[in-house]
Every structure is written in C-alpha cells, then in structure tokens.
Amino acid sequence: MTEQDFDFLRVLLQVRSGLHLSAEKGYLVESRLGMLCRRRGIESISALVATLRREPGRELENAVVEAMTTNETLFFRDRTPFDLFRDVILPEKLAANAQSRQLRIWCAAVSSGQEAYSLAMILDEAAPRLAGWKIEILGTDISTEVLEKARQGLYSQFEVQRGLPIQLLLKYFRQEGDKWRVDDRVRAMVELKQHNLLESSTHFGQFDVIFCRNVLIYFDVPTKARVMAALSQRLAPNGAFILGAAETVIGITTTLVPDPLHRGLYRDATSRATQRPEPAGPAGSPARSFVPLS
Known part of the structure; x- marks a missing residue:
C-alpha cells in the first residue's frame, strides 16, 4: 500500500x-x-x-x-451504565412518562446487539412496573453484517460468558448446539436498522434515552461535535444520554452537559433534570427484582 x-x-x-x-x-x-x-x-x-x-x-x-469498523461489544459492557439505567433512569422515566406510558430508547452503534438485548432484559425484569406501557428499543449500526448477527440473536459460548450473569443466560437464552440464542420475546423488543451517524436521524423521532457508547472515540473532534449535536436533537426533554467510559462531552459540545449527580450520564443543556436534587431515603429507591450484574 x-x-x-x-x-x-x-x-x-x-x-x-x-x-x-x-x-x-x-x-x-x-x-x-x-x-x-x-x-x-x-x-x-x-x-x-x-x-x-x-x-x-x-x-x-x-x-x-x-x-x-470496530465491532467489539459484550453483554452489560462496563456494567455501570446498565446499573444507572435500571436504578436511576428507568424510575425517573416511569414517573415522568406516567401519562403517556411510553418509553423510547435508541442504541446507536449497536454492533451485534448485546447492548440492546441487555437493556431489553432489564426491562423484562421490570415488567410488573411497565404493564400497559409501550416500550421501543431501536438499535442502529452502519454495518449490515453485524446487524444481521444481531437479528439472529445467536452467540457463542465465549460471547455469552462475557458480562452475562448465569441467571440471565438460563432465563433468556436457549442452547442450540454449541451456541446460545436470545429468547424470541426479548428479540421482539428490539428493532434493528442500518444507519450512519453522519446522516440525518430526524425520521427516527425523539427518544427518552440514547446510548451512544464507544463509537465517538474513533471520530475527530469536529465529527464528534457534529454527531453529538444531531443526537442531542433526538433527545426528548429531560432525556438521558449515555456515552462510553472513555468519552466525554467536555470541550466538544455545549448541547449536552454532565448530570451533576451521576457520572457517565448526560442531559440536554436546557434540561431541568440537571438541577434535580438527589432522592432521599427508601421512597426514592426503585424496587429491585433484577438479578445483580456483579
């Protein structure tokens, strides 16, 4: 070359x-x-x-x-964002969206699907609190090859051993030869579409939660700023935006700001949620039927 x-x-x-x-x-x-x-x-x-x-x-x-394209991913990758979703974001949205009873989540750069299916399992564990709700999980990626793998929901023993608690493997997967397939019910919770983050996403509408993790690190600063500005426009008022552990909005965009209470969580700069006080005592703690990720 x-x-x-x-x-x-x-x-x-x-x-x-x-x-x-x-x-x-x-x-x-x-x-x-x-x-x-x-x-x-x-x-x-x-x-x-x-x-x-x-x-x-x-x-x-x-x-x-x-x-x-780098397609490295695993179930419950880095754990903290999923704890944050379960313990902070989901209870917040249950209260904020009580009237509409709708919850929309976008997993940008979803790769082979583990992130979206991890969120779907969390939501299924919370099913009693979500009875009657319309739940949408959109997973997008630029690669049609990894999206096809995500649609199949079929993972090797090595892939399911990376981050997935054994309780959830036994509950939400069935073994097929030497591989494991995600339960049909969980797969049905996730819609997968090809999408380039450099292209317009206005047709997707707005989302209560956007996960865009471990992809912006491959972009230069102007491209990061462009993508973050576009994604922030897809964020509903008081929505939650999650980046990867090595990523930040600092010095890149002013449309998103860190949540002062929760590391790794970002909000729209005009969101009132950034000023919300920390819930006090048991009343602010969500009920937990979910299998611990540790």
Missing part, C-alpha cells in the same frame, strides 16, 4: 463513516483490508484502491467501511 493509497482510503473512510485514521494506523488498514481483498479475489490493497477510483460505488465502499 502506497502513501497515496492510504490517503485515499483515509479520506474515503472519513467522509463515508466519520472514522478518523491517523498516520500510524497503516498497519490496521493493511490487516483488515488485506482480508477483504483475499475474500474478494483482489490481488492487493493498491488494486482495491484502483478499483474504487475507477468504479466508485456504494457496494464496494460499504465493504471497505465494514471491514474497518
């Missing part, structure tokens, strides 16, 4: 997906696109670039983007 090939691919990936490749990432391009070339019978990355230059088209460009 020549320097000119790398520059072409770097611009293509930036424009098509927001992925920012620094100069030292050449090895990653060689590794991932080398595998793509072998699968497609293309003799080299330089030949791949020549084809992209000569015959630009969505199908091959999408294949390059998918090959370069």
